[in-house]
Amino acid sequence: MILRKSLLATSILAATLGLTACGGSSSNDSTPTTPTTPTTPTNAAPTDITLSSSAVAEDVVGAEVGTLTAADDADTGHTFTTDDVRFTIEDGTLKLNSHHAMNFEQLAEGETITVKVKVTDAGDLTFEKDLVLSVADTASTAGVNVYEFDTKLTGESGSSVSYTGQTARHALSAEIKSYMGKFNAEYIESLGTDAPTIARARLDALWGDYAAVADDEISHLGDSAALAAGYTQTTFSQISGSGKELSGKIAGADASKMYKDWLKEDGSGLVGWTNFGENAKTPEGLVKHYFDLFESQIQKMVGGEQLKDPAGNVITKAYITPEGLDLVQLVQKHTLGALMFSQGTDDYLDDGLTSQNIEAHKDGKSYTSLEHQYDEGFGYFGASRHYLESSDDEIAKKGGRDTHQGKYDANMDGKIDLAAEFVWGNASNAAKRDRGTLQNNVTTDFTAVAMTNFIQGRKIINDNVGVALTAEQMTQVKAHVFGASLAWEKAIAATVVHYINDSLGDYANIEDGEYTADEFASLAKHWGEMKGFGLNFQFSPFSPFADNDLNPKKDSVGPAKFAELHTLFGDAPVLVQADIAAYKTKLEQAREILKVAYDFNEDNVLGW
Known part of the structure; x- marks a missing residue:
């Protein structure tokens, strides 16, 4: 037994020596061993x-x-x-x-x-x-993706949202655009020699005499049958009762809440236009100047004068001047800025935020003053309350569901409520510009950024009805206001870039001096939209071009760049052949100013 253990131990020893010695030699072999090299771990790529x-x-x-x-x-x-x-x-x-x-x-x-x-x-x-x-998909939810908030005052269910006055002014502005657009040679002839007087009286009433037009049908939405069948409101008064003149809300009409004095005519007020005719050099004076030019054009046509563009084409539309001004576009786009954008950002969403949030705005109202001021600012943006429930294509009326083309019957009552279910003004343009970036390098989402900020700011206010907002809560509300206002303005700026590009394209057709009446009208339209929208920026204290502490780019962009922008644009499109090449370069320089001011992507700027 002992022998066997000894033999086993010897065998184990021999095996061990065989593993560690060269050639497995016996213990008498004195050849040194060679140590093995450690293996370095190999890094493998993620899988x-x-x-x-x-x-x-x-x-x-x-x-x-x-x-x-x-x-x-x-x-x-x-x-x-x-x-x-x-x-x-x-x-x-x-x-x-x-x-x-x-x-x-x-x-x-x-x-x-x-x-x-x-x-x-x-x-x-x-x-x-x-x-x-x-x-x-997020279901339509009040205060989440729908601009709707229940009252916290009456103890009963019901909405605390109200901005019908803003809707009425959107409708008036759209009506002016539609009415001016009717005035071609044939329509003027149908009115006879009184056409200039008829036109001016109607424009003055739509602009500044609400009582005279309040019970008129909103004709730009269709005839009587179409209005009755499709809309909750068919007249202006059915949207809002009285006192909704455009003249009463344009920048300068209520100077107490404006960040600058728009009635000054020394160059420190309205910037961006030179010739006001016999009118004051104010935001409203510019509207009246455009009306004067329109009336004069009609008068000339009634008197038998043949209006012609520089190529000799006969101008048959009274709103197109021989100088290349499209008065329809200039009036409407200037109004969207000097009234809607100005009131929304510089009035209700700036000074308006100092209003009380404790009790009803007035006896019987379901909202506080702060709620109402905020709603009125939102109303001027022009979005429907279910804005986020439509695609950009649908808001822009460029595709999608037939039931969502710039409007949506959210409560399914068979009619469109113009104050809740219809998209107006710049809210529509925001979707158009978002559509224009889908194939470019950097997409934009002006619609979602503006709307979600509007909703989130309003929710903070609604959640705290009955108590004063804390400093932290008001800071949050102001942050949402800034986000919404900047997205609103970026949509405007992107639209200006869009019409710079369109104008540059139009010049390709007319720079040789030979062009058709339609090609001339196309340049006039696109230039008018570019210039009219371009005047808008000065009306917001949050704008990169504003001389205001609410503007974080006051020192890097500021009012000097705004003045430069409009020096480059001028007061009319350049039509002299020899000067067109230089003017196109100016438009490109203006486009670059906008790119820098709003941090736009280069591909978007070229593609809008």
Whole structure:
């Protein structure tokens, strides 16, 4: 037994020596051993990327999607990136950019979105993957994605939202545009020699005599039958009772709440236009000047004078001047700025925020003064209350559901409420410009940024009815106001860029001096929209061009750049052949000013 153990021990020893000695020699072999070289671990590239959630909520600007994880031979040291401009990645979390929200209504049924994500490990090895996301539809919810808030005052259910006066003024402005657009040679002839007087009387009434037009049908929406069948309100008075003159709300009419004195005529008031005829050099004086030019054009046509453009084409539309001014566009676009944008941002959403939030605005009202001031500011933007429930195509009336073309019967009563279910003014333009960036490098979402900020600011106010807002709460409200106002203004600025591009395109047709009447009218229209919208920026204290402490770009952009912008535009399109090339360069310079002022992407600026 002992012998066997000894033999076993000897065998184990021999085997061990055989593993560690060269050639497995005996213990008498003195050849030194060679140590083995340690194996260096090999880094392998990541093999997969996973996301903790595959759905993104709609109507949430900057919404978080989920946490990214890499399948790799190491658990740490991973960096995630994406070139998809809609998204950003922060601390391993995929989220939408701060200027973007998803819109479920923008997608076809069952459509998903794809975002390419790349992971880089500590050894600089990479892996890319297309992550497929669905967009989660958010039900229409008051105070979330619908501008609707219940009253907190009466103890009864009901809305605390009211801005019918703003809607009435939108309708009046649209009516003026429609009415002026009727005046071609044939229509003027049908009115006879009294055409100039008839036209001016109607414009003056629509502008400054609400009592005279309040019970008139809103004809730009259709004839009597169409109005009765399709709309809750068929006359202006059915929108809002009395005292809704445009003249009473244009910048300068109520100087107490304006950040600058618009009635000054020394160059410190209205900037951007030179010739006012016999009128004061004020925002309203400019409207009256355009009316004067319109009346004069009609008078000349009635008197038998043949109006011609510089190429000798006969002008048959009284609102197109031989100098290339489209008076329809100039009047309407200037009004959208000097009245709607001015009142919205410089009145209700600035000084208006100092109003009380404790008790009813007036006896019997379902809202506080602060709620009402905020609503009136929102009303001038022109969005319907269910604005986010339509796609950009639908808001812009460029596709989508037939039931959502610039309006939507949200309460399903068979008619459109003009104060709640109709899209007016710049709210429509915001969608048009968002559509124009879908194929470009950086998408915009002026619609969602403006609307979500409007809703979130109003919710803070509504949640605190009956008590004064704290300093922190008011700071939050003001942040939402700034976000909404800037998105509103960016939509205007993008529209100016759009019409700069259109004007440059028109010049390709007329710079040789030979062009048709339609080509001339096209330049006049696009230039008028460019110039009219371009006058808007000065009316907001939040604007990059404003001389106001609410403007964070006061020192880098400011009023001097605004004056330069309009020096480049001039007061009429350049029509002298020899000067057109230089003027086109000026328009490009103006476009660059807007790009810098609003931090626009180069591809968007060229593509709008």
